[in-house]
Amino acid sequence: MTAPKTPSGPPHAPPGASPDRAAAAGDHPADRAGADRPVPGADLHLELPAGGARRTALARALRDAVRSGRLAGGTLLPPYRALAADLGLARNAVADAYAELVAEGWFTARQGSGTRVAEGAAAAAAPAGPDGPAPEPPLHDLLQGKPDPASFPRGPWAASARRALAGAPTEAFGPGDPRGRPELRRALAAYLSRARGVRAGPENVVVCSGFANGLRLLAAVRPREWAVEAYGLPFHHGILDAAGVRPYPVPVDDDGVRTGELPGRARTALLTPAHQFPTGGRLLPARRAAAVEWARSTGGVIVEDDYDGEFRYDRKPVGAVQGLAPGHVVYAGSLSKSLSPALRLGWLVLPDHLVERVLAAKGLRESWASALDQLALADFIECGAYDRHVRRMRGRYRDRRDQLVSVLAERVPQARVTGISAGLHAVVELPPGGESPALAAARAAGLALDGLSSYRHPADPAPAREGLVVGYAAAPDAAFARALTALADTLADVRAGTRGGPH
Structure with missing residues (x-):
């Protein structure tokens, strides 16, 4: 014109x-x-x-x-x-x-x-809202589930991305394969076998955009009766609910889920064996064996969410349950804790009989996981950068965990801190009636964290356990000590004003 x-x-x-x-x-x-x-x-x-x-x-x-x-x-x-x-x-x-x-x-x-x-x-x-000005953002981020964003290995990742881009075959720039890039599936199969005891070849690996995406796919292909741990991530509960799954909550204790109570009417069990989320228990060998026996006797499938299996501190890493029964366990992992949730990459290691069904649910075009990110991750694993990053972060998070335990032991010796052998969070247990005032005091002190009772499955008939779920990975170094001081002050003040206090 x-x-x-x-x-x-x-x-x-x-x-x-x-x-x-x-x-x-x-x-x-x-x-x-x-x-x-x-x-x-x-x-x-x-x-x-x-x-x-x-x-x-x-x-x-x-x-x-x-x-x-x-x-x-x-x-x-x-x-x-x-x-x-x-x-x-x-x-x-x-x-x-x-x-x-x-x-x-x-x-x-x-x-x-x-x-x-x-x-x-x-x-x-912008006009003022009906309730006045927006609340001030929290001073200290102690929310669970967040890795340290400042520790993302920018240089090594950039080097892997450059090599992957330079060496990418022409067909990598076309429509994607719903299985994921073969380079990444080979790298994952080798790494998971070496580091987590998973028994599978590349043909059993399906790349997805994170655990939530994988859970949606599994909910679409499995029968609608699922056993779930009585405490877990509400977001995952919502995914299953949206898929029409009927949940059967199974109690958990200090040794993880009570696998002897897995219901026979369920055909799928969503478990976190290495580090029960969020209570922190490690599934004992006898309970692992019971879970596998349940799957074999019912023809069921265990979905093993290995969300932070790389980060164990006080003993050698616990191998995956999948290694005990590859035909009855779906092993699920992602980068959300080990590298960054921003990468949106995860994987399912599937029994042979589920591979084609999951691929059919996924569709013919891969619309979630970037092929270039998959190629970069394959290089990142194969050149050893992923192992080096995990070892470095394991030491860093262990130090953070030790700081948390030390400050609370000194300032609030009555507090019982659990779930500390692995992962990026701990639980400060509280007596009945203690969680609500502790959360209110923590938020008034500028602390962002969650209450343990909010992770209880709504269908669980047992009374809610109470406590604070404290993430120790994401806060900046310069602010972490102040955050722990504020947390200890909060717990001490609540104990002084609440009968019984932290136990």
Whole structure:
């Protein structure tokens, strides 16, 4: 489309525009490009009502776009000639609307650099909520499940990504294989066999975008009766509920789930054997054997969520249950704890009879896990960088765990801290009635953490256990000591004001 020629005069001023208005609208480089050329500029979606004053409607639409956050502070607006052409308006109308919003402080304009949304305009325009200002963010992040984001191995990962990109076969840039890249499946099969005792070949590995994605796939192909641990991640409970799964909660204690109580009517059992989530118990050998016997006798399948199996501190890592019965166990893992949840990569190691069913549920096109990230991870594992990173983080998290235990032992010796032999979190147990005041005091002190009772399955008939689930991996080094002091002060204050206190 070619805009009509403008009369002589300043190249950025529309016909009849005053110098003040032209300056307010900004001297956009695109407006100096020449009137006979196609009008360049960024697209901007605006809906204007039919009829009425077009300039007024445009100004209102622009204000609304800033208020809603669609136009963030600093955003460069299209040149008024381009916007006028896109909206079918006279250039004078757009220039006048820009000038009006500049005068009101919504936009800023500098000669030669165009018109931009003023910094802070959206915040200044936002009305106060019905409950007043937004609450202050927590000072200290002690939420479970988060690895240390500052420790992500940027250099080694970048080197693996470069090598993977340079060596990627041409077909890697086409439609993906629902199984995942063969390079990654080979690397995972070798690593899991060596490090976790998993018995499977690449043909049993299916790459997914994390454990949640894998759980959805399994829920789609398994019978609707599932045994679940009485304490687990509510998000996982929600996935199974959305899939129509009927849950049978199984009690847990200090030694993990009581596998002798797995119900015969269930055909799938979702377990966390290496480190029960969130209570922290390690499944004893006798209970592992009982779980395998349950699966064999019922024709059932165990879904083994090995969410933090690499991070054991006080004894050698416990091998995967899958190694005891590969035909009855789905081994599931991801990078969310060991590297970063931002990578969105996970895997299922499936018994032979489930591979094709899971692939059918997944579909013919891999729409989740990036092929380039898969290739980078394959290189990262094969060059040894993954092992080095895990060993480094194991030492770092052990030190964090030791700090937590030491501070609480000194400041609140009555507190019982459990689940500390592995993982990225611990549980501070509390007596009945102690969790609610402890959480309230912790949040008042700027601590972000969860209560143990919030992880109890809603179908579990037993009374809820109470405590604080304390993540010790994500807080920055400079703030971790202060966070532990605030936690200890909170527990001490709650104990002083609550009969019984932490035990």
